[in-house]
Amino acid sequence: MTLSVLSVASEAYPLAKTGGLADVVGALPGALAAHGVAVTTLIPGYPAVGQAIGRARVVRRWTDLLGTPARLLKGEIAGHPLLVLDAPALFARGGGLYGDASGDYPDNWRRFAALGRAAADIAGDYDILHAHDWQAAMAAAYLRYAPARTTRTIVTIHNIAFQGAFPAEIFPELDLPPEAFALDGVEYYGGVGFLKAGLEAADAITTVSPTYATEIHRAQFGMGLEGLIAARSASVHGIVNGIDSAVWNPEADAALAQPFTARTLAKRRVNARAVAREYGLGEGGPLFTVVSRLTGQKGMDVLAGLTDALVQMGGRLALLGSGEPALEAAFLAAAARHPGRIGVRIGYDEALSHRLQGGADAILIPSRFEPCGLTQLYGLAYGCVPVVARTGGLADTVIDANEAALAAGVATGIVHDGVDPDTLLRALARTIALHAQPTVWSTLQRNGMRADFSWARSGLRYARLYRNLTETA
Ligand code: ADP
Numbered sequence: 250m251t252l253s254v255l256s257v258a259s260e261a262y263p264l265a266k267t268g269g270l271a272d273v274v275g276a277l278p279g280a281l282a283a284h285g286v287a288v289t290t291l292i293p294g295y296p297a298v299g300q301a302i303g304r305a306r307v308v309r310r311w312t313d314l315l316g317t318p319a320r321l322l323k324g325e326i327a328g329h330p331l332l333v334l335d336a337p338a339l340f341a342r343g344g345g346l347y348g349d350a351s352g353d354y355p356d357n358w359r360r361f362a363a364l365g366r367a368a369a370d371i372a373g374d375y376d377i378l379h380a381h382d383w384q385a386a387m388a389a390a391y392l393r394y395a396p397a398r399t400t401r402t403i404v405t406i407h408n409i410a411f412q413g414a415f416p417a418e419i420f421p422e423l424d425l426p427p428e429a430f431a432l433d434g435v436e437y438y439g440g441v442g443f444l445k446a447g448l449e450a451a452d453a454i455t456t457v458s459p460t461y462a463t464e465i466h467r468a469q470f471g472m473g474l475e476g477l478i479a480a481r482s483a484s485v486h487g488i489v490n491g492i493d494s495a496v497w498n499p500e501a502d503a504a505l506a507q508p509f510t511a512r513t514l515a516k517r518r519v520n521a522r523a524v525a526r527e528y529g530l531g532e533g534g535p536l537f538t539v540v541s542r543l544t545g546q547k548g549m550d551v552l553a554g555l556t557d558a559l560v561q562m563g564g565r566l567a568l569l570g571s572g573e574p575a576l577e578a579a580f581l582a583a584a585a586r587h588p589g590r591i592g593v594r595i596g597y598d599e600a601l602s603h604r605l606q607g608g609a610d611a612i613l614i615p616s617r618f619e620p621c622g623l624t625q626l627y628g629l630a631y632g633c634v635p636v637v638a639r640t641g642g643l644a645d646t647v648i649d650a651n652e653a654a655l656a657a658g659v660a661t662g663i664v665h666d667g668v669d670p671d672t673l674l675r676a677l678a679r680t681i682a683l684h685a686q687p688t689v690w691s692t693l694q695r696n697g698m699r700a701d702f703s704w705a706r707s708g709l710r711y712a713r714l715y716r717n718l719t720e721t722a
C-alpha cells in the first residue's frame with residue numbers, strides 16, 4: 250500500500266535554498282518514491298517560489314490564518330506534488346527567506362506558526378506529517394492539540410542550534426488552547442519554543458546522522474534541549490542524508506568544464522585549471538576549497554587564522570561563502586595578502602559550488618558541530634577529498650587516511666579531532682603530504698567516488714520508520 254506523506258519545510262531545492270535543509274527536502278520525494286511512499290512537499294510562497302510555479306491551482310483558502318488571509322496553491326517540484334502557502338503579508342518580501350539587511354524578520358514567529366498551522370489543517374489527507382526544523386515543527390504541535398487526528402508525526406532536526414525561541418507574549422496569538430503553554434507543551438524557558446514544541450508533540454524524532462543523534466543527548470551539542478532528547482531517546486533516530494544524484498553527478502554535470510568519472514580522474518585537471526583561472530590563482534600546490542556559510546559552527550574563524558600558514562606550506566585556497574561580516578572581511582584580507590594563492594568569492598553561487606567540487610583537490614570542513622553536512626558528500630562524489638572534523642555526520646561519512654585505513658584500501662579523506670588551530674594546522678600539513686603522493690591521493694579520490702551516498706539506503710530507513718509509525722497507530 251502506498252503511504253502518503255506531507256513533508257513541511259521552509260526551504261526546498263531548487264525553489265528556495267539557504268543550506269543543506271533545502272537539498273534534503275528537495276531530494277526526499279524522489280528518494281521515497283522508490284519505496285512506495287508518495288511525498289507532497291509544503292513550503293512558503295516566497296516570491297521566487299510563486300514565480301517558479303506560475304499559474305497554479307488554488308486548493309484551499311483561509312480568511313484568517315493567524316491574522317492574515319492565505320491560499321494553498323498546488324504545483325510541482327521535480328515531478329512531485331508541491332503545495333505552496335501563499336500568504337503575501339508573511340512571505341512576499343524582497344529580502345532573504347528569514348531576514349534582510351536589518352536582521353531576522355521580527356514576525357518570523359507568525360510566519361512559521363502559520364506554516365505549521367496550515368500544515369496541521371490539511372494533515373488529515375495524509376498518513377504522515379513530516380516536519381523539518383523549527384520553522385515547520387509547530388505543525389506537529391498544532392496537530393497534537395487538534396480535536397481528532399489519525400495522522401502520525403515526525404520532526405527532523407537538521408540543526409538543533411536553531412530553535413525558534415520567542416517571548417511568552419506571542420502565545421495568545423498562536424491560537425492554541427491555554428493548556429498548551431506547559432512544560433510538556435510549547436513552553437520553553439519561560440517563552441515559546443517552536444522546535445521544543447514539535448519535539449514534544451512528534452510521534453518520532455529523527456536527526457540527520459547517527460553520531461549527531463548521540464551527540465544531542467549531551468549538553469555540549471543539545472543546546473538546552475538535551476534533557477528532552479534524553480527523555481524521548483527511544484523515539485530518536487539518526488538517519489544520514491544522501492546525495493541527490495540527479496543534481497550531483499560528476500559524469501553529467503552541466504556546470505563542469507569537463508565531466509569525469511572515477512576511471513577518468515585525469516580529466517579533472519581541466520576543471521582545476523578553470524577554477525584557478527576563475528579565482529586568479531597560479532598553478533602548483535594542492536588547491537583547497539571551502540563552500541560554506543561563514544560562521545563559528547563551521548570553524549571558519551579557526552581557518553581564517555591559518556590562511557598564511559596554508560600558503561606557506563604550499564597550498565592554494567578558493568573560497569565561496571557568505572556569513573558573519575568579520576569572517577568575510579578576514580578571508581578577503583587573506584586574499585589581498587596572498588594574490589595568486591588565495592581567492593575569495595563572497596556570495597551564494599550554486600553553479601560555482603559545483604565547479605569548485607569538480608576542480609579543487611580538497612574541501613575543508615572544520616566544523617565545531619555538523620548534524621550531517623552535505624559538502625563532504627559532494628566532495629566524495631567529485632573526487633574533492635574532504636578534510637573534516639570528527640563530529641556529527643562528518644564522522645559518519647568520511648574515513649580517515651590513517652595507516653590502517655590506507656592499508657585496507659578504505660580511506661576517503663582526512664579526519665581531525667577538534668578544531669583548535671594546532672589540530673587544524675596538522676590536518677592541513679597531513680593533507681599536503683598525502684597530496685604529494687599521487688598514487689595514494691588518487692586512491693583516496695577513487696575510494697570516495699565509489700562510496701555509495703545515494704539516497705537508496707536512507708530512503709529505505711525513512712520508509713520503514715513511516716510504516717512502523719502507521720502500523721503502531
Ligand atoms: P548547512 O546546511 O549547515 O549550511 P550543509 O553542508 O548541509 O551545511 O549544506 C550546505 C549546502 O549549501 C550545500 O548544498 C552547499 O553546497 C551549499 N552552499 C553553502 N554555501 C554556499 C555558497 N556560498 N554558494 C553556493 N552553495 C553554497
Ligand code: GLC
Pocket residue numbers: 268269270273407408457490619620621622623642
Ligand atoms: C543543517 C545542518 C547540516 C545538514 C543540513 C541538512 O543545515 O547544519 O549539517 O547537512 O541541515 O540536513
